[in-house]
Amino acid sequence: MIHKEYKLLFRDIAASRRSGMPIDVTEPQNAAVQVAEEEDKLLITGEYTGWRALGIEGLATATGRNTEGSDGAWSTTTNII
16 A cells, blocks of 8 residues: 555644635645655556565566567657656
8 A cells, every 4th residue: 555644733624614714735735746656656667676565566567568669659758658
C-alpha cells in the first residue's frame, strides 16, 4: 500500500466553518502528488536496489517482456505516457 499521512487540524476546520473561508489544502495536495509519483515509479520501474517493493516488477523491467518497439511507441518518454 502506498500512502502519505497528513493532518487537518480541528481548529482549522472549526475556523473554516465559522468564517466561511476554505480550508488550506496545500498539505493534502502535496501528499496526493507524492503518492501519485510513487505509484508511477512502481508501475514503470518496479522494485530496484534501494527501494523495496516486495519483488514487484515494473512495466519497463518485467522479465519476459516484449523489448521490440512497435513503430517507436516506446522510443521516447512522451510516447510512453
